[in-house]
Amino acid sequence: MRERxxxxxxxxxxxxxxxxxxxxxxxxxxxRTASLRVVGGGREHAGPAxxxxxxxxxxxxxxxxxxxxxxxxxxxxxxxxxxALSGVTMEIKKHRVTAFIGPSGCGKSTxxxxxxxxxxxxxxxxVSGRVLFEGRDIYAPGVDVTELRRRVxxxxxxxxxxxxxIFDNVxxxxxxxxxxxxxxxxxVVESLQKAAxxxxxxxxxxxxxxxxxxxxxxxxxxxxxxAVGPEVLLMDEPCSALDPISTSRIEDLILSLKEQxxxxxxxxxxxxxxxxxxxxxxxxxxxxxxxxxTAILFARPVHPETERYVTGRxx
Amino acid sequence: xxxxxxxxxxxxxxxxxxxxxxCLIMLFGxxxxxxxxxxxxxxxxxxxxxxxxxxxxxVGQVTGRERIPAPGGTGAAARGRIQLKVGNRDxxxxxxxxxxxxxxxxxxxxxxxxxxxxxxxxxxxxxxVRLLQDGEVAAQGxxxxxxxxxxLAEAAALRRELRRLERDxxxxxxxxxxxxxxxxxxxxxxxxxxxxxxxxxxxxxEAAARGxEAAARHREAIARAQAQYEQVLQExxxxxxxxxxxxxxxxxxxxxxxxxxxxxxxxxxxxxAMSPGEKLGFYAAKLWEFLSSExxxxxxxxxxxxxxxxxxxxxxxMTVAVVPIGVLAAVYLKEYARDGWFTRxxxxxxxxxxxxxxxxxxxxxxxxxIYGVGGSIDRAFFPExxxxxxxxxxxxxxxxxxxxxxxxxxxxxxxxxxLAAVPRAAREASYALGATRFETVWKVVVPGxxxxxxxxxxxxxxxxxxxxxxxxxxxxxKLASELPVDGLFPFIHLERKFMHxxxxIYxxxxxxxxxxxxxxxxxxxxxxxxxxxxVLNGAGIGLRNRIRARIEKAGPG
Ligand SMILES: Nc1ncnc2c1ncn2[C@@H]1O[C@H](COP(=O)(O)OP(=O)(O)OP(=O)(O)O)[C@@H](O)[C@H]1O
Ligand SMILES: [Mg+2]
Numbered sequence: 001m002r003e004r005x006x007x008x009x010x011x012x013x014x015x016x017x018x019x020x021x022x023x024x025x026x027x028x029x030x031x032r033t034a035s036l037r038v039v040g041g042g043r044e045h046a047g048p049a050x051x052x053x054x055x056x057x058x059x060x061x062x063x064x065x066x067x068x069x070x071x072x073x074x075x076x077x078x079x080x081x082x083x084a085l086s087g088v089t090m091e092i093k094k095h096r097v098t099a100f101i102g103p104s105g106c107g108k109s110t111x112x113x114x115x116x117x118x119x120x121x122x123x124x125x126x127v128s129g130r131v132l133f134e135g136r137d138i139y140a141p142g143v144d145v146t147e148l149r150r151r152v153x154x155x156x157x158x159x160x161x162x163x164x165x166i167f168d169n170v171x172x173x174x175x176x177x178x179x180x181x182x183x184x185x186x187x188v189v190e191s192l193q194k195a196a197x198x199x200x201x202x203x204x205x206x207x208x209x210x211x212x213x214x215x216x217x218x219x220x221x222x223x224x225x226x227a228v229g230p231e232v233l234l235m236d237e238p239c240s241a242l243d244p245i246s247t248s249r250i251e252d253l254i255l256s257l258k259e260q261x262x263x264x265x266x267x268x269x270x271x272x273x274x275x276x277x278x279x280x281x282x283x284x285x286x287x288x289x290x291x292x293x294t295a296i297l298f299a300r301p302v303h304p305e306t307e308r309y310v311t312g313r314x315x
Numbered sequence: 316x317x318x319x320x321x322x323x324x325x326x327x328x329x330x331x332x333x334x335x336x337x338c339l340i341m342l343f344g345x346x347x348x349x350x351x352x353x354x355x356x357x358x359x360x361x362x363x364x365x366x367x368x369x370x371x372x373x374v375g376q377v378t379g380r381e382r383i384p385a386p387g388g389t390g391a392a393a394r395g396r397i398q399l400k401v402g403n404r405d406x407x408x409x410x411x412x413x414x415x416x417x418x419x420x421x422x423x424x425x426x427x428x429x430x431x432x433x434x435x436x437x438x439x440x441x442x443x444v445r446l447l448q449d450g451e452v453a454a455q456g457x458x459x460x461x462x463x464x465x466x467l468a469e470a471a472a473l474r475r476e477l478r479r480l481e482r483d484x485x486x487x488x489x490x491x492x493x494x495x496x497x498x499x500x501x502x503x504x505x506x507x508x509x510x511x512x513x514x515x516x517x518x519x520x521e522a523a524a525r526g527x528e529a530a531a532r533h534r535e536a537i538a539r540a541q542a543q544y545e546q547v548l549q550e551x552x553x554x555x556x557x558x559x560x561x562x563x564x565x566x567x568x569x570x571x572x573x574x575x576x577x578x579x580x581x582x583x584x585x586x587x588a589m590s591p592g593e594k595l596g597f598y599a600a601k602l603w604e605f606l607s608s609e610x611x612x613x614x615x616x617x618x619x620x621x622x623x624x625x626x627x628x629x630x631x632x633m634t635v636a637v638v639p640i641g642v643l644a645a646v647y648l649k650e651y652a653r654d655g656w657f658t659r660x661x662x663x664x665x666x667x668x669x670x671x672x673x674x675x676x677x678x679x680x681x682x683x684x685i686y687g688v689g690g691s692i693d694r695a696f697f698p699e700x701x702x703x704x705x706x707x708x709x710x711x712x713x714x715x716x717x718x719x720x721x722x723x724x725x726x727x728x729x730x731x732x733x734l735a736a737v738p739r740a741a742r743e744a745s746y747a748l749g750a751t752r753f754e755t756v757w758k759v760v761v762p763g764x765x766x767x768x769x770x771x772x773x774x775x776x777x778x779x780x781x782x783x784x785x786x787x788x789x790x791x792x793k794l795a796s797e798l799p800v801d802g803l804f805p806f807i808h809l810e811r812k813f814m815h816x817x818x819x820i821y822x823x824x825x826x827x828x829x830x831x832x833x834x835x836x837x838x839x840x841x842x843x844x845x846x847x848x849x850v851l852n853g854a855g856i857g858l859r860n861r862i863r864a865r866i867e868k869a870g871p872g
Contacts, residue, residue, distance in 0.1 A: 121746060150749035160740035163763050163866035171750040172758070208866055221744070228748055 008049035012066040069094045069232050069262040070115055070152075071279025075129035076112050077119065082109040087129070087181075088288045090281060092232075097258050099294065100266045100279035103309070108266045112234050113265065116152040117145050133232070149178075153230030157237040161209035161224070166201050167221055169209045173228035187227050191224065194260075195223035196253050222253065235265040239272065253274050270310060274298055282306045346845065354833040356381050357585040357601040362428040362440055364568065365399070365414065366421030373414065374428060374568040375399035383415070400832075402430075402438040406573055410437055411831045426588040429460075431565065432581040434611060437832060439575055441565030445585070447574075449560050459563070463583055470558060470578045477554050482796070484547050491540045494532040498698040502530050546702025569633035605839060614823055615795065615833040619840055624798055625791075625813035626712065626780065626847055632645045632715035632809070633722065633779050634772060640719070640767055641726030642761070648727075649734045650756050660733075677785030680717030685709060685789065705810055709790025711799045712809035717781060717789050722775030733767015734760060743771065765862050773855035774784050783817035791818040793826070816844040 006067050061228050070092040077085040080202040100108040110119070117138060119125040130137050138148050150173070161169050171186040179187065188205075192198040197219040201212070211218055218238055225233060235254070239247040240289050247269075254263055267273050274294060281291040282305075289305045290297060301307040320326075334483045360376045367373060379398035395416045404410050445464065446454040454462050471572040506526055561577035584597065608618030652658050689706035697705045706712075737760045745755040761768075783791075792812045820840050827833040 098836045116747060118743065118747060120745065146749040147749055148749075149747055156740060156743065156747075158740060162741055162744065162759055165865070170845040171334070172745070172750075176748065176750055176754060208864075210866070224744070224748065 002151040030175060049065070061151060067094045068092065068254035069133070070264075071130075071132040071135075072111075073130040073132070074112060074116075075111070075127070075131060077114060077124045079122065080124045084286055085114075086286045090288055090291050092264055093279070094262050095258055097254060097263045097265060097276050099273040099280045100264065100267070100283060101270060101273055101280060101309070102289075104268075107286045109236050110284055112154075112236055112264060112266055113284070115234055116154055117151045118149075118154065120145065125160060130278075150228045151230055152232045153225035153228060154235060155218070155221050155225055155233065155235040155238050158241050159169060159214055159221050161212070161217050161220050163208070163210060165206045166209045166212070167205040170224050170227050173224060177228065183231075185307050188223075191223040191227040194218075194257065196220045196249060196256075197223055200296075202232070213244050215249065218242060218246065221251065230231075230261060230264045232264065234271070235263065239268050240268065246251060247272070270298075284309075318666075341473060349838055349841045349845060352835070352838035356839040357598045358599050358606065359430075359589060359601075362430065363399075363426050363846075364421075364423050364425055364428065365419050366423075367414070367416045368420055372568040373399060373401060373412065373445070373531040374820045375401040375412070376440075378411070383674055391399070402440040403573060404565065405436045406567065406571070410829065416482075416598055424587045426585060428587055429565070429583055429585045431563070431575055431583045432616075433575060434579045434581060437612065437616070439565060441567045441573060443563060444566045444572070445564040447564065448576075449564040453561075459585070460585075463563070463577070466561060466577055467580055467582065470580070473554055473558050474578070477551060477558070480547055480551050480554070485544065488540045488544050488547065489789075492537050495536045496542070497699045498533050498789075499530055502526050502533070504699070536642050537641040559615050560782060587749055600631060606843070608708060610794070613828060613838055614819065615827060615829055619816065619819060619843060621795055621798060623843060623847070624800075624812040624842070625795070626816045629711060629715050629718065629786075629813065629815060629849075630776055630780055630851060632711065633718040634776060636716055637719040637726050637775060638772055641723050641771070642730050645727045645730035646724075646756060647735065649731050650752075650760065663726050665724050669728065672784075674784040675780050676717055676721045678844070679720070679789040680785060681709075684713040684716055692778075703731060709812060710810040711790060711813040714786050714789040714791065714813070715809075717785050718779045720777050721782065721785060725775045725778065726768070726771040729771020730764060730768045733764030733770070737763035737768060763866070765866075766859050769855055769859040769862065773852055773859070776851050776855060777848055780851060781817060782822055783815070786815055786818055791815045793818070816840055816847065820844065 022238055052098075060155075068091045072088050072090045073091075075085060075088045075145075088111060100111065103190060113119045114127060114131055115133070115138075119127060127139060131139060133148065133152060138141070162172060167188055168173065170185050170191050174184045174187040189198065193195065197216060200216060201207075201220075209217065212220060217309075218241070222238070239250055242250070251272065254265065257263060265273075265277065277294045279292065280294045280297045280299075281288045282297065284305055290301060290303050297306065298310050330360045362374060362376060365373045365375075376399070377397055378400045380395055383394045383396055396413050397416060399414055400410055401407055401411050402414050404408060404561060412624060425442075428440065429443055431443075433439060442462075443459045444455065444506040445452050445725070446459045506523065543689065558578040559576065563575045563577055563583075565573045565575060567573055584811050586594075589597065596793050601649075604620045606623065607620050609621055610619060611617035648661065685707060688708075689704070689708065693704055741759050741763060742755055745759045750758070790812050792814060793813045795812050797808070797811060799805060799813050801808070820837060823837045823840065824830070
């Protein structure tokens with residue numbers, strides 16, 4: 001497994017001609033300084049005016065000198081007896097959209113839920129290996145899980161707005177942060193605008209969120225996640241319960257959001273992965289099979305399983 | 316029948332529909348009976364004058380009619396008899412008379428017949444003939460009904476004043492005497508304690524001197540209050556004299572006459588001469604009197620206000636007590652406690668607690684709240700009043716807490732169901748936003764469970780409002796002279812005994828000396844109790860629907 005993974009990484013690095021640059025970021029110290037710089041820039045200059053060089057690189061779809069947001073090292077997860085993930089090692093780059101694909105039950109959601117420790121909530125889930133977020137092991141003792149979850153937000157497969165008003169849904173996170181009333185209002189408006197929902201709901205912010213359509217609810221959930229100011233957004237099949245129009249709106253949204261944050265998305269829709277992801281990881285039975293630039297993974301997969309899956313001949 | 320018929324499910328559907336129909340018939344039958352008889356109580360019924368075969372005349376209101384079972388066979392023509400409320404208890408001894416229909420030869424409703432509602436001895440029926448003032452004839456015939464209303468208003472005002480003197484002023488004096496007496500007892504105890512450790516040092520003598528001074532002051536206060544009491548007694552006697560002296564003479568059906576003290580008349584009216592509009596006005600006045608005034612004549616007449624008030628207050632205190640405890644307990648058990656055999660056993664216990672007979676809760680309330688908690692409070696805070704108990708006897712607080720205990724399982728179980736109905740996804744969403752468990756539980760889970768919690772509260776209220784047995788051990792009384800809330804500091808007296816609609820009904824139906832006379836009141840009270848349950852429930856359901864509308868699908872709000 002390790003060997004296979006190594007090969008694919010090597011291949012990508014070779015083709016991009018940036019072997020050295022990638023390599024030196026494995027050492028923790030320069031990584032941390034780099035991350036701080038990028039994060040600071042991203043948060044303070046949210047919006048088009050604040051596009052840094054990294055953002056430009058991502059928009060262009062070409063691999064730029066991006067830092068690592070999340071590094072996974074030999075991660076295994078067991079639910080009681082069943083092993084859901086075994087020995088996954090990978091790096092998620094900043095300001096990129098990374099897609100996880102693979103057949104049902106192969107552990108995509110499990111891996112995603114490791115990134116913000118949502119697996120802690122499942123009794124019997126055991127995690128071994130390391131997940132580094134901004135260079136720090138998030139499973140180390142003493143890590144503040146609530147802070148981690150604020151910085152690594154999540155959007156779920158089914159829209160799950162709270163049974164509250166639209167406003168209160170988005171304001172939930174900012175209120176937890178203890179922001180003042182005016183700041184909360186600003187955050188709500190800003191987040192709804194970012195999530196491209198503002199125009200549809202600005203006249204009925206006090207209406208129950210559950211009265212919105214499915215697609216609107218999902219965008220509300222994205223706005224709710226954005227309102228706490230995350231650096232990474234994890235999306236677990238965010239469009240699987242939606243119609244094509246809502247799906248394409250959310251895809252546009254993802255593309256516009258990647259200027260400000262790192263996005264990891266699980267999807268069963270290969271076209272969707274091809275449309276929006278910069279990089280794609282293919283999983284099979286709890287193992288990471290191939291992790292590659294999306295275009296390359298779809299056009300020239302190295303592994304026969306990957307090829308069979310992306311060409312729809314998986315059986 | 317062929318197989319197709321059975322497989323179609325039609326027989327089952329018809330059986331189910333039949334069962335529902337049966338339930339509806341019983342429900343509407345019961346409610347309809349109570350509502351009809353309860354509401355008819357306030358309508359001014361016609362006064363009829365019957366001529367009997369032996370030539371005698373009877374006056375009264377028809378209150379019932381039944382078949383006399385024919386003796387010996389089916390051939391005999393069915394005969395009936397009517398129940399007549401003849402009133403004038405002081406003359407006839409009984410209010411009711413059964414008269415066989417065969418014996419009635421004439422039936423009329425003379426407009427001059429009047430109903431005289433009295434404070435005592437029930438209604439009097441007859442024709443007003445003379446109004447006497449100190450033995451002299453003051454008015455006759457129709458003039459009587461013109462002059463009486465002013466007199467009745469005057470008498471009512473005097474009665475109110477009398478009542479104020481007797482209850483409030485004398486009560487106040489009694490309280491002052493009692494307070495001074497208790498202060499004296501306390502001083503004596505202190506002095507006794509001091510004597511035990513007597514050392515003959517100056518400070519002690521000084522204290523003793525101060526104590527004697529205070530004792531003298533208290534004794535003086537008692538003397539003053541007693542003097543005042545004498546004075547009030549004189550005032551009361553004067554008022555009573557003022558009240559007496561006027562007499563209304565009624566001509567009764569048999570030709571005899573009945574003198575009625577005007578001071579004891581509540582109202583007088585001629586039902587046969589009333590127009591429908593007047594009857595409606597009368598109905599409203601009577602209904603209002605029923606709801607707003609106190610009972611008379613061992614609860615068979617007058618109003619039910621203290622019982623209504625006691626019932627509502629009891630349920631409110633119970634709700635205030637049971638909701639926080641029940642919700643907190645359910646939240647802890649469901650959200651925090653680890654799921655083990657102990658938790659599961661606890662759930663089973665709680666569910667079964669709901670099936671424990673309410674009388675058992677009453678006994679527990681008596682033993683634990685009254686003797687245990689109340690007794691301890693008395694010993695700790697009111698030692699000088701002992702052996703007379705303050706909290707160590709039945710009172711509305713203990714009754715409310717007993718009912719709270721009774722409804723606790725209902726609230727806990729409903730809350731648990733409400734919590735379980737909050738989707739996992741909502742909790743995950745909250746955690747994913749960086750909320751702690753505490754924040755998730757109190758900001759997402761409990762608000763989401765609110766409709767379920769309110770359902771529990773509604774069920775609890777419905778159960779508690781109709782509960783009588785546990786109250787009988789924890790402080791309900793047939794007649795309470797004071798409400799648990801009044802203008803006297805500290806305004807809310809939760810240690811007081813109270814009246815309750817359910818107990819009122821029990822008392823009227825089974826303990827009343829004059830069950831026949833009490834029956835209309837019984838139905839009216841039962842109907843009121845139903846209405847209270849309905850109103851309290853309606854309020855709960857309304858609140859629940861509003862919360863639901865706010866959190867669930869609804870129009871723009
Ligand atoms: N809470 C759980 N308890 C026990 N086993 C679980 C739990 N969640 C997931 N699993 C198991 O872990 C494995 C991976 O599950 P996971 O949800 O990560 O798959 P997935 O790739 O997201 O699948 P899908 O595409 O269907 O969402 C599966 O075999 C699943 O049965
Ligand atoms: Mg999944």
